[in-house]
Amino acid sequence: MANHVADGQFERTRRHGVRRTVTVLAIVVGAFYLLSFAQILLMK
Amino acid sequence: MAHEAAHDHHDDHHHAPQGFFQRWVMSTNHKDIGTLYLIFSLTMFFIGGSFAMVIRAELFKPGLQLVQPYFFNEMTTMHALVMIFGAIMPSFVGLGNWMIPLMIGAPDMALPRMNNLSFWILPFAFALLLSTLFLPGGGPAGGWTMYPPLSLQSGSLAYAVFAIHLMGISSIMGAINIIATILNMRAPGMDLLKMPVFVWSWLITAFLLIAVMPVLAGAVTMLLTDKYFGTSFFNPHGGGDPVLYQHVFWFFGHPEVYIMILPAFGIISEIIPTFARKPIFGYRAMVYAIACIAFLSFIVWAHHMFAVGMPVGADIFFMYATMLIAVPTGVKVFNWVATMWGGSMTFETPMLFAIAFVILFTIGGFSGLMLALVPADFQYHDTYFVVAHFHYVLVTGAAFAIMAATYYWLPKWTGHMYSEFWGKVHFWCSVVFVNVLFFPQHFLGLAGMPRRIPDYNVAFADFNMISSIGGFLFGASQLIFLGVIVHCAFFSKKKATDRVWEGARGLEWTLPSPPPHHSFTVPPVVHDEELAHGHVSD
Numbered sequence A: 001m002a003n004h005v006a007d008g009q010f011e012r013t014r015r016h017g018v019r020r021t022v023t024v025l026a027i028v029v030g031a032f033y034l035l036s037f038a039q040i041l042l043m044k
Numbered sequence B: 001m002a003h004e005a006a007h008d009h010h011d012d013h014h015h016a017p018q019g020f021f022q023r024w025v026m027s028t029n030h031k032d033i034g035t036l037y038l039i040f041s042l043t044m045f046f047i048g049g050s051f052a053m054v055i056r057a058e059l060f061k062p063g064l065q066l067v068q069p070y071f072f073n074e075m076t077t078m079h080a081l082v083m084i085f086g087a088i089m090p091s092f093v094g095l096g097n098w099m100i101p102l103m104i105g106a107p108d109m110a111l112p113r114m115n116n117l118s119f120w121i122l123p124f125a126f127a128l129l130l131s132t133l134f135l136p137g138g139g140p141a142g143g144w145t146m147y148p149p150l151s152l153q154s155g156s157l158a159y160a161v162f163a164i165h166l167m168g169i170s171s172i173m174g175a176i177n178i179i180a181t182i183l184n185m186r187a188p189g190m191d192l193l194k195m196p197v198f199v200w201s202w203l204i205t206a207f208l209l210i211a212v213m214p215v216l217a218g219a220v221t222m223l224l225t226d227k228y229f230g231t232s233f234f235n236p237h238g239g240g241d242p243v244l245y246q247h248v249f250w251f252f253g254h255p256e257v258y259i260m261i262l263p264a265f266g267i268i269s270e271i272i273p274t275f276a277r278k279p280i281f282g283y284r285a286m287v288y289a290i291a292c293i294a295f296l297s298f299i300v301w302a303h304h305m306f307a308v309g310m311p312v313g314a315d316i317f318f319m320y321a322t323m324l325i326a327v328p329t330g331v332k333v334f335n336w337v338a339t340m341w342g343g344s345m346t347f348e349t350p351m352l353f354a355i356a357f358v359i360l361f362t363i364g365g366f367s368g369l370m371l372a373l374v375p376a377d378f379q380y381h382d383t384y385f386v387v388a389h390f391h392y393v394l395v396t397g398a399a400f401a402i403m404a405a406t407y408y409w410l411p412k413w414t415g416h417m418y419s420e421f422w423g424k425v426h427f428w429c430s431v432v433f434v435n436v437l438f439f440p441q442h443f444l445g446l447a448g449m450p451r452r453i454p455d456y457n458v459a460f461a462d463f464n465m466i467s468s469i470g471g472f473l474f475g476a477s478q479l480i481f482l483g484v485i486v487h488c489a490f491f492s493k494k495k496a497t498d499r500v501w502e503g504a505r506g507l508e509w510t511l512p513s514p515p516p517h518h519s520f521t522v523p524p525v526v527h528d529e530e531l532a533h534g535h536v537s538d
């Protein structure tokens, strides 16, 4: 582990991980909003 | 060593930026944003508290004395909205902002600029919401649950709906930030099952927020279109159904009450081991219990609606599902007690609040179980018994945990010790008066006094007067809290050590008090014996 920290590898995987997590969560939130608002569009 | 990483790295990002505007308005630093959240929520706590004082003043005696009924209804509605969305939730986000990066050895939150936006949305949202009190026609007055058709009568519905959208967006961005931080920013060696319970509780809470805030947004938007755009979601004349609103609202609403208690569970699970000088009993069970409660919170929502008349099968399902929550909750209470059992306990202010939490929150859990019984709830629904229940879980539960956390971490944040004497005064006043305030409300509810009314039958006079006296004194006691915080932040001469509390474990205590503006810029290498939990084999 110490080596990863030293060569910046850790920092890179960390940035990758953040990007991936945020993308997934953004899609999930988008889907939930869509589902919640779909009722308004479909049922009105 | 975590220690060395923190101390060796005294480079030029060490200091906070100069200039008030740069530092606070443009902030991307998790500690400064955490402080902003905490100051904001404390402000909201006092604004919401002043509304509660109006309510208790009017209810001091039967008959209408001080305020008009409509204004009274505005007060009950705004008190709840301000306390839930303005005081409790932002204070947990503030605590998370401050402590999660320190606890997992991260340099900051994963998305610092979004963090800034999440916070700065809130003052605007609440300015919008509170401004309705001064508009012609007044603010929302149909209760925080905003049931139609009543809520549709409010002239300021659109303001409230827009404010709620903003709060929801702020919460969702906060939740995404917290999940991204916990999943990706942990220092090497900080495995998921070595994280402090507080971090776990926030991880799970963040998923609840993501799942239910969009539902609330959908529900209030349907109110808006029913009022202004001619739809009939909740209007029987157009083929709609007002009960649909209740289902959608409580599908958000019940997980929402757990959003307000899970981080409190996390806080208590940090504090009790510290002052019992023992690792938490059953770390994994604590984590699994939180996850289990979070899951169950999605399948119990209709226990708020027994009185609307559902099919018997639905009544029974929601009754038993609700009672099931008592199982993981019981696991947690058992484990807190087992942590204290045989420990060498001391009773500093954070510990006093934590112990009061365990006892008084459990009273709230028991009254919840009574409300979960369908035939009993037919009687208790919409009475003061419900008010007593949710104030035990939210005030002596969530709010006491936030106070405990404030005393626990204040020396770490400010670098100075608070006054233990005045902390204890604040505790004893709070714990006595909160029971004078809320315990009689059980009796009022059982005797049939409805909630959300400005006037009542003379039969309820005595307990209401006792409750109001407790209310005024509890409210006044919170000024001591404010005094202790201000004194600690600006005037205290007593320096805090790095570890602050003898029994404290975890990465946050390896940093100086106060921690440098940028901490863990180089990830600490985590050793199990530094951790609060990892070295425990259970």
Ligand code: HEM
Pocket (backbone or CB within 6 Å): B145, B257, B258, B260, B261, B303, B304, B305, B322, B323, B325, B326, B329, B364, B365, B366, B367, B368, B369, B371, B372, B373, B377, B380, B381, B382, B386, B389, B390, B393, B394, B397, B398
């Ligand atoms: C053992 C756990 C719990 C059970 C069995 C339970 C059960 C219930 C039931 C059945 C009701 C509906 C009463 C009615 O309106 O007739 C209720 C209301 C409520 N509960 Fe709980 N509850 C529990 C824990 C909690 C917790 C932990 C919180 C928050 C931290 C909470 C907050 C509330 C609130 C705010 C209401 C009232 C909502 C309103 O109508 O305005 N409860 N609870």
Ligand SMILES: [Cu+2]
Pocket (backbone or CB within 6 Å): B253, B254, B257, B300, B301, B303, B304
């Ligand atoms: Cu509920």
